[in-house]
Amino acid sequence: MMNSTLVRHSTLLAGVVTAISLSILTDTANAATIVNGGFETGNFSGWTLVNQPGGSGNWFVTSGSVSPQSAHSIPLPTEGTKFAVTDQSGPGSHVLFQDISLEAGFQHILSFNWIAENWDGRGLFNPGTMNQNTRPNQQFRIDLVPVGFTNWFAPSSSAGILTNILAPVAQNAPVNQWNNLTFDLTPWAGSTVRLAFREVDNQWFFNAGVDQVKIASTPVSVPEPNSTLGLFVLGSLGIGAIAKRKLNKKNQDDNLN
Structure with missing residues (x-):
């Protein structure tokens, strides 16, 4: 009888520990998520596109090799079969964004691959704005901005942003390989x-491209179980210990007899 009691409590305790572990893993997986970060859906589900009025071009989902509108040479995807790229037939300014919830208590590391194929051949032109009507202007940049930010084409490209992730860049085309960037988003956790x-x-x-946009989240510290679950675990440990002591005493008495 005592053996079966000990086994039952040990099994129960193991189940509780497993449940806690699964809960921690689930919380980690949901701590921050990029939707459709590899663009493998073939569309921009999860993303929002903004183009400056009066301009030409857009962001496109492509399989690579040749740009979708101007037919310029572009790399193949870094993974999978798709990525996002800008293309145009005239001047324009284009934004691709996604809102991301960063759970408190986690470290959040953003990573992605990027290209910035500039077919002008004269390098970067950065007048301090992303407005297509300010000349010359030829650049790609990546920013973290507040939710609700809409001032994409203002006189200052840095006004109102939280931080710049990739400084303005323009790579002389053709570009044959991707660049990788990681960035710590932990300061904005919560x-x-x-x-x-x-x-x-x-x-x-100008063919700017992004692929494999991901966030890796890890707990800053191991989450504590809630008070009810904690008491239950402690109680189970206590019952198990008592049962074990009684079993040991019974075995000793049997040996004496």
């Missing part, structure tokens, strides 16, 4: 932020 990929061109064609 809030929702807007991740924005921004490209402007008014000199010549």
Whole structure:
């Protein structure tokens, strides 16, 4: 009888510990999520597109090799079969963004691959704005901005942002390989932020691309179980210990007899 009691309590305790572990793993998986970060859906589900009025071009989902509108040479995807790229037939300014909830108590590391193919051949032109009407302007940048931010084409491209993730860049085309970037979003844990990929061109064609946008979240410390569960675990441990002591005493008495 005592053996079966001990087994039952040990099994119960193991189940509780497993449940706690699964809960921690589930919380980690849901701590921050990028929707459709590899664009494998073939569309921009989870993302929002903004184009400056009066301009040309857009963001596109592509399989690579050739840009979708201007037919320029672009790399293949880094993983899977799709990625996002800008293309145009004239000057324009284009934004691709997603709002991300960053759970408190976790470290959040953003990672993604990017290209910035500038077919103008004269390098970066950064007048301090992403407005297509300010010339010359030929650049790609990535910013973290507050949720609700809409001032994409203001006189200052940095006004109102939380931080710049990738400084303005323009790589002389053709570009044959991707760049990888990681960035720590932990300072904004406990809030929702807007991740924005921004490209402007008014000199010549520009193919900015992003792929495999991900966030890896890890607990800053092991979460404590709630008080009820904690008491239950402690109680189970106590019962198990008492049962074990009684079993040991019974075995000793049997040996004496």
